[in-house]
Amino acid sequence: MQTVFLNSKEIDQAVAFLKSGQVVAFPTETVYGLGADATNEEAVKKIFEAKGRPNDNPLIIHISNIDQLERYVESVPEVARTVINHFWPGPCTLILRKKGSIAPSVTGGLDTVGVRMPDHPVALELIEKAGVPLAAPSANSSGKPSPTTALHVTRDLNGKIQAIVDGGATGVGLESTVLDLTNPERPTILRPGGVTFEELEHVLGEVWTDDHLTDASIAPKSPGMKYKHYSPEKPVWVLPASLEQTIKVMDQLEKSGKKIGFLVSDEWFEQLSNDSRMGQTLGEKKTPQQAAARLFSSLRALDDEDISLILVEPYLKVGIGTAYMNRLEKAASRIL
């Protein structure tokens, strides 16, 4: 298949592809999504094929107006309305009981569906003009770091999908928060993301997190969270929290012949960089938003370098740092 490259003024062409049951990659505020008409089973199956995604990993549906929500979920509890008022459009996916003509593959056999309204003009125009919700996971090959530019999508999916709409680099850089509201008394974060625990707690009073996020021996409630994720080809190791220890670790690794690539805050970068190492910065330590926005693209960039190992600085698990650490720990084969 010849993949067609479109710019954000050529949305009508992308809409035509979607209406004819094809898959199209498009920008959102989190990462690039790979979209198909969520009511068309054949179209949705093409997403799983192109990505090599296991079919028990359900897809999020993306909507552009609240009427669509009412059409595809059984009811919208008060707690959902509060979250929507504060965070939509935005990076917060709500899990609710499904109804209506959502294609079965979207939900992988579950009686619930994940829904969100993306905060990106291209995504919203595309959904609105398509006139149906778009099922859309991240537009990468399954298991790889999520794409934050159209070029990343091309690297993974060129020739496997109908079109890519290029809308520039995405802002948040990590996926949405997945919030389970099937029990409205107990709003539960299944996956940390762009809207933080603290922000949700502030508007809801009390918020829970799925047990598997704090105890790795417990099976996740969100089916997709059990799979290996976000990994470049080269092994990723999480550095110790102390700079002193990191300096020692890097010296030892280099003595044993490893060629290191590293990804750290500005503060650490000054102390660690030298001519024989390949480094990238995550921005100032006090702005974890920047680290979140750069993580996936930096992992991809370092993967292309002549190195044997990628070492990444940990951040505190507060605010967006929680989502950053969740993705980093899933990408990593070792935590030092």
Ligand code: AMP
């Ligand atoms: P992705 O769009 O690839 O970033 O992944 C979507 C995430 O949402 C995966 O972790 C899915 O398992 C999760 N998800 C989607 N739908 C549901 C659902 N109905 N119940 C629980 N988790 C879901």
Ligand code: MG
């Ligand atoms: Mg994904």
